[in-house]
Amino acid sequence: METISAILGLFSIIAFILGMIKPKWVIWFGITPKRKTVAFIYLGLFILAVILSTKSTKNNEPKTIAEPIIETVEENNSNEIISSIGKEIKVGYFSYFVNSIEYRKTVGNEFSSETADGIFLLVNLSIINTSDETQTLDGSAFFLTDKNDVKFEHSTDGQSTLEMSGIETLFLKECQPRIKTKGVLIFEVPEKGSYSLNLVGDFLGTTTVKILLK
Numbered sequence: 001m002e003t004i005s006a007i008l009g010l011f012s013i014i015a016f017i018l019g020m021i022k023p024k025w026v027i028w029f030g031i032t033p034k035r036k037t038v039a040f041i042y043l044g045l046f047i048l049a050v051i052l053s054t055k056s057t058k059n060n061e062p063k064t065i066a067e068p069i070i071e072t073v074e075e076n077n078s079n080e081i082i083s084s085i086g087k088e089i090k091v092g093y094f095s096y097f098v099n100s101i102e103y104r105k106t107v108g109n110e111f112s113s114e115t116a117d118g119i120f121l122l123v124n125l126s127i128i129n130t131s132d133e134t135q136t137l138d139g140s141a142f143f144l145t146d147k148n149d150v151k152f153e154h155s156t157d158g159q160s161t162l163e164m165s166g167i168e169t170l171f172l173k174e175c176q177p178r179i180k181t182k183g184v185l186i187f188e189v190p191e192k193g194s195y196s197l198n199l200v201g202d203f204l205g206t207t208t209v210k211i212l213l214k
Helices: 002-021 035-059 156-164
Strands: 080-082 088-091 094-108 113-129 135-137 143-146 151-153 173-175 180-189 195-200 208-213
Touching (some): 002 035, 094 156, 113 156, 143 180, 151 180, 173 180
Parallel strands (some): 080 208
Antiparallel strands (some): 088 094, 094 113, 113 180, 135 173, 143 151, 143 195, 195 208
16 A cells, blocks of 8 residues: 555656646646646645555554543634625635525536535635735635534535636635635535535635625
8 A cells, every 4th residue: 555655646746747837748538738727636646645655554553542532612703794695795815705606416517527415505706815915715714504503614526626627716726916806616515505604814714704695
């Protein structure tokens, strides 16, 4: 397993470097050759190689009795705002506009598609970076909660499928100062219903505002 993970890691690094020079060298099967797609695929493969290597190492370690872990849960002080389509929501470095929301069972195209076990909820956003410097956003910093505060993380499989089918997401999105840009967030939820979106004010998601999607 360690040999396989090492080969996979080396291959993904080489492919990533070549793809940054010319994407079409390492993108096939009708997928649009873009540097962002190269980064998503081959950085993902590299992370997978690291995980496989870590698991292999752990399997070879002597078994020990785990000590009980005490987890501290911090209170969520986010403000919930009733949103409307096109209403401006300001948080941290950004102003957001929820343009639309959409439910889909399947996303993608004939070359790359993903079907949800539940249903996909897509949120179409317009974003303005209100700071004086370039800011980066990533879809993984956003999440949904339902009326019972059950948390739904951003769908990485759905995001990669959207990117490969030519739809702009918030995968490492660079937002230039004072310029409006757009991106789609995708989540997998059990059913259509009432959900709140936690919008972030920076890349790390240290500042959030919760809005009700309706």
